[in-house]
Amino acid sequence: MSETSLLELNDVHAYYGNIRALKGVSLSVARGEIVTLIGSNGAGKTTTLRTVLGTVRPLRGTVTFAGKRIDKVPTHRIARLGIAQSPEGRRIFAPMTVLENLELGAFARTDREAIPQDLERVLALFPRLRDRLGQKGGTLSGGEQQMLAMGRALMAHPEMLLLDEPSMGLSPILVETIFEIIRDINRLGTTILLVEQNARMALRVAHRGYVIQTGRIVLQDAALALLRSDVVRKAYLGEK
Amino acid sequence: MTDSRLRPFPAALLVTGLMVYPFLDHWLQAQTVHAVTDAMIYVLLALGLNIVVGYAGLLDLGYAAFFAIGAYTMGLLNSPVLGSPLYGHAWSFWVVIWISALVSAALGVVIGAPTLRVRGDYLAIITLAFGEIIPVAIRNLGDITIDVGGWRPVERLNLTGGENGVNPVGRPYLPGVHFDTQFIPWYFLILIIGALSLWAMNRMRDSRLGRAWMAIREDETAADCTGVNPVKTKLLAFGLGASFAGFAGSFYAAKLSAITPGAFEFNVSIMLLCMVVLGGMGSLKGVILGGMLITLFDRILLAQLTFLVRWIGRALGIVTFASVDLTLWRWFFFGLGLVIVMLVRPEGLAGRRVRPPAVDVDEREEALALVAAPPRPQAEAIPSWLREPGASRTSLTTTPVLDVRGLTRRFGGLVAVSEVDLVIPPAGIVGLIGPNGAGKTTFFNLVTGLLRPDHGEIRLNGESLVGLKPHQIVGRGVARTFQSIRLFQNMTVLDNVRVGEHCRLHASVAGAVFRPPAVVAEEARARGRARDLLGFVGLGDKEGELAKNLAYGDQRRLEIARALATEPRLLLLDEPTAGMNPRETDALTELIGLLRRELGLAVLLIEHHMEVVMGISDRITVLDYGTRIAEGTPTEIRQNAKVIEAYLGKGYEQELVTG
Numbered sequence: 065m066s067e068t069s070l071l072e073l074n075d076v077h078a079y080y081g082n083i084r085a086l087k088g089v090s091l092s093v094a095r096g097e098i099v100t101l102i103g104s105n106g107a108g109k110t111t112t113l114r115t116v117l118g119t120v121r122p123l124r125g126t127v128t129f130a131g132k133r134i135d136k137v138p139t140h141r142i143a144r145l146g147i148a149q150s151p152e153g154r155r156i157f158a159p160m161t162v163l164e165n166l167e168l169g170a171f172a173r174t175d176r177e178a179i180p181q182d183l184e185r186v187l188a189l190f191p192r193l194r195d196r197l198g199q200k201g202g203t204l205s206g207g208e209q210q211m212l213a214m215g216r217a218l219m220a221h222p223e224m225l226l227l228d229e230p231s232m233g234l235s236p237i238l239v240e241t242i243f244e245i246i247r248d249i250n251r252l253g254t255t256i257l258l259v260e261q262n263a264r265m266a267l268r269v270a271h272r273g274y275v276i277q278t279g280r281i282v283l284q285d286a287a288l289a290l291l292r293s294d295v296v297r298k299a300y301l302g303e304k
Numbered sequence: 305m306t307d308s309r310l311r312p313f314p315a316a317l318l319v320t321g322l323m324v325y326p327f328l329d330h331w332l333q334a335q336t337v338h339a340v341t342d343a344m345i346y347v348l349l350a351l352g353l354n355i356v357v358g359y360a361g362l363l364d365l366g367y368a369a370f371f372a373i374g375a376y377t378m379g380l381l382n383s384p385v386l387g388s389p390l391y392g393h394a395w396s397f398w399v400v401i402w403i404s405a406l407v408s409a410a411l412g413v414v415i416g417a418p419t420l421r422v423r424g425d426y427l428a429i430i431t432l433a434f435g436e437i438i439p440v441a442i443r444n445l446g447d448i449t450i451d452v453g454g455w456r457p458v459e460r461l462n463l464t465g466g467e468n469g470v471n472p473v474g475r476p477y478l479p480g481v482h483f484d485t486q487f488i489p490w491y492f493l494i495l496i497i498g499a500l501s502l503w504a505m506n507r508m509r510d511s512r513l514g515r516a517w518m519a520i521r522e523d524e525t526a527a528d529c530t531g532v533n534p535v536k537t538k539l540l541a542f543g544l545g546a547s548f549a550g551f552a553g554s555f556y557a558a559k560l561s562a563i564t565p566g567a568f569e570f571n572v573s574i575m576l577l578c579m580v581v582l583g584g585m586g587s588l589k590g591v592i593l594g595g596m597l598i599t600l601f602d603r604i605l606l607a608q609l610t611f612l613v614r615w616i617g618r619a620l621g622i623v624t625f626a627s628v629d630l631t632l633w634r635w636f637f638f639g640l641g642l643v644i645v646m647l648v649r650p651e652g653l654a655g656r657r658v659r660p661p662a663v664d665v666d667e668r669e670e671a672l673a674l675v676a677a678p679p680r681p682q683a684e685a686i687p688s689w690l691r692e693p694g695a696s697r698t699s700l701t702t703t704p705v706l707d708v709r710g711l712t713r714r715f716g717g718l719v720a721v722s723e724v725d726l727v728i729p730p731a732g733i734v735g736l737i738g739p740n741g742a743g744k745t746t747f748f749n750l751v752t753g754l755l756r757p758d759h760g761e762i763r764l765n766g767e768s769l770v771g772l773k774p775h776q777i778v779g780r781g782v783a784r785t786f787q788s789i790r791l792f793q794n795m796t797v798l799d800n801v802r803v804g805e806h807c808r809l810h811a812s813v814a815g816a817v818f819r820p821p822a823v824v825a826e827e828a829r830a831r832g833r834a835r836d837l838l839g840f841v842g843l844g845d846k847e848g849e850l851a852k853n854l855a856y857g858d859q860r861r862l863e864i865a866r867a868l869a870t871e872p873r874l875l876l877l878d879e880p881t882a883g884m885n886p887r888e889t890d891a892l893t894e895l896i897g898l899l900r901r902e903l904g905l906a907v908l909l910i911e912h913h914m915e916v917v918m919g920i921s922d923r924i925t926v927l928d929y930g931t932r933i934a935e936g937t938p939t940e941i942r943q944n945a946k947v948i949e950a951y952l953g954k955g956y957e958q959e960l961v962t963g
Contacts, residue, residue, distance in 0.1 A: 104885045104887075104888070105855055105856040105857050105883065105884065105885065105888070106855040106856065106857075204741075205739075205740040205741025205742075206740040206741070207739070207740035207741065208740070208741065229883070232882060232883055233740070233787065233879060233882050233883075233912065234740060234912060235737075235738070235739045235740055235912055235951050236912065236914055236951065236952050236953050237739065237950075237951055237952060237953035238739065238740060239912075240953050261883055261884070261885060299885075299887070300885060300886065301886060
């Protein structure tokens with residue numbers, strides 16, 4: 065594939081639990097892109113993200129990040145290579161404060177002196193978090209927890225950010241905000257792989273998109289082309 | 305369910321083996337019956353502990369205390385020499401064994417009652433303390449002086465025999481059977497007690513009560529909100545678990561003919577817990593296997609191994625080996641074995657394998673997925689039994705199904721819900737929307753009894769719900785689903801729905817064990833109803849799967865089926881379409897409409913998918929910072945400036961237009 069691709073999955077097969085969840089998934093994300101992966105429940109979206117982070121190991125196929133095979137690298141080392149994830153279900157540390165949660169995101173970094181600057185950058189992206197720095201993570205509302213999870217991922221100053229269903233359970237106004245922030249994060253130079261149930265919003269912010277169906281990529285195209293395609297309109301945008 | 309029923313041939317073989325074994329042992333002069341009988345006592349104890357830990361999920365570190373209570377009840381009531389007030393009244397073993405079980409069960413309930421509000425680590429510490437207290441109390445009650453005011457003091461009263469224990473303890477009497485000189489009668493006696501206990505436990509597990517235990521273990525809050533009384537269920541687990549320790553203890557006392565407090569220390573509790581964990585928590589076969597392995601290893605194998613190692617040592621001239629005593633190393637081997645099993649097979653020897661054999665994603669589904677819509681819910685598929693009470697519910701009364709007035713709840717300084725009014729008319733669907741953190745879920749928790757309001761009134765068909773416990777509110781006819789799905793993960797799909805029926809079933813403990821015709825009929829009806837409901841929500845072919853193995857959309861539908869099984873008059877749905885794709889969302893919206901149309905069910909709906917809320921609700925209430933900022937029809941709400949600002953966003957209108 066393209067020489068500039070930052071992340072590349074090539075013919076990845078993987079089991080998730082007892083289900084053969086991925087049956088030869090190939091996709092690539094170029095440096096600076098937002099790429100979205102859409103599909104229904106159980107299609108293999110989350111499993112794909114997990115094979116990138118190494119919490120699910122591919123049976124066959126390769127995962128390459130910045131030109132380096134990572135499908136056998138331990139998860140914590142993958143994180144240090146510059147991939148951060150904001151997990152589905154907003155797994156924040158509930159008994160810790162917002163500030164502590166954010167600081168933990170920078171745990172693995174060696175460039176200590178740059179951290180305050182990144183904290184400032186994250187708080188500029190999520191002004192709501194600034195008001196709540198001393199509050200415990202668990203007392204935040206759903207939308208704020210989502211912001212915290214994303215902010216924490218950004219604190220690792222990753223080259224690449226994996227987002228798993230960032231709009232889930234958010235009010236319409238917050239969904240808009242979150243997608244605006246995703247666009248801002250990308251403008252600041254972070255490459256993004258976005259897994260979403262909300263296909264319409266995802267395709268609006270993404271450059272390119274892949275459609276995954278029962279473990280296989282069935283469509284791939286520029287995001288706008290997918291938005292207009294009949295199959296996507298019927299199956300994922302709920303149009304009759 | 306079926307795993308507990310052995311096929312006829314191996315079962316017959318097992319029974320024959322158990323019957324022949326002691327005579328074979330006698331003939332071979334192997335002299336293992338004594339050890340095997342002791343092993344069976346510990347197996348019985350482990351089975352009792354399994355009810356508490358394996359079924360109900362309550363970590364009990366002091367279970368040996370109930371063993372002690374059973375043994376001392378036998379010792380006190382059936383000893384001819386004890387210097388207690390009961391002196392000279394050695395009661396028959398056959399009577400005392402039942403008294404022991406009752407005393408243990410009663411103490412189980414007494415100990416359980418104050419500790420039930422705590423769980424996990426805290427409960428473990430309390431039971432640990434209790435396990436320590438009992439042997440100490442028994443030691444000290446051997447020599448006490450009671451001196452009350454002007455009364456003549458009772459001096460040096462010996463209640464328990466103190467450190468010396470009770471010796472002798474009377475043996476059972478049966479004409480022609482020599483309990484005093486032979487081991488074989490003891491073997492058969494514990495075999496019968498054990499078999500009967502196993503039979504009773506097996507039946508309890510496959511009953512209304514067993515399902516309630518497992519539901520509590522899986523998710524106590526969800527169980528409470530599904531109509532299971534957690535306090536009663538946990539007390540029954542403690543009490544029944546303890547009663548089996550009572551049987552085991554009294555048998556132990558009579559067999560040994562002497563008891564000392566040292567036999568009931570902490571390490572016994574731990575060993576019993578290890579048997580349960582080693583065998584596989586919740587599995588009767590596993591616990592028996594674990595119990596047998598540990599005791600027989602200790603009692604037989606270790607001694608034999610010692611001889612073997614000494615013989616090797618002498619043959620090779622290694623002094624260390626020749627004089628070794630491996631029985632001194634028992635805790636070492638024991639710990640090592642446990643570590644290995646937990647590493648290699650964490651679910652226990654006979655536990656359910658975490659991973660069933662691999663299956664492929666359904667290829668048919670794959671072919672259809674891009675074109676076909678998910679199955680539409682059918683009005684004809686609604687179970688008729690759910691319909692019948694529904695007809696009377698939709699009577700022409702105008703009393704609102706739910707009438708909430710001035711509801712307020714504070715958390716510290718934060719007012720989560722403030723003076724909220726909300727009315728749902730019969731067969732009405734009301735949407736509850738608002739920004740994240742506006743208090744919607746808190747409102748649900750207040751109506752379902754998980755939280756108490758600071759003030760305000762909640763009435764269901766005119767009756768106040770304030771102050772009732774969640775399971776009582778379910779009984780009155782309010783069912784709910786959760787924002788983050790809360791199923792009983794390690795229970796089957798069918799059992800999840802049957803837990804929903806819990807509050808409509810009546811079988812008692814005795815009913816569960818003896819299964820009179822009424823209970824058999826009730827269980828058959830419950831199973832039939834659960835299957836009807838699963839068919840209705842489109843899960844008819846998945847009843848045997850564990851809930852955790854279902855796909856996300858299926859889990860959402862199962863949660864609704866479980867809620868419907870409680871036969872509600874009002875259904876509270878907390879973001880039912882979160883994480884669903886548009887077609888699944890459509891199907892679910894249709895299902896909700898169908899429930900209202902066909903059953904006259906009232907629905908309160910929290911939802912962020914605007915096309916769902918706007919499309920289905922009669923009226924919508926909007927919360928922001930805990931207060932109601934708007935109330936009206938979907939059209940009114942859509943145009944309300946406050947709602948657009950706080951919740952919908954300016955882009956929303958545009959979204960609707962461009963679609």
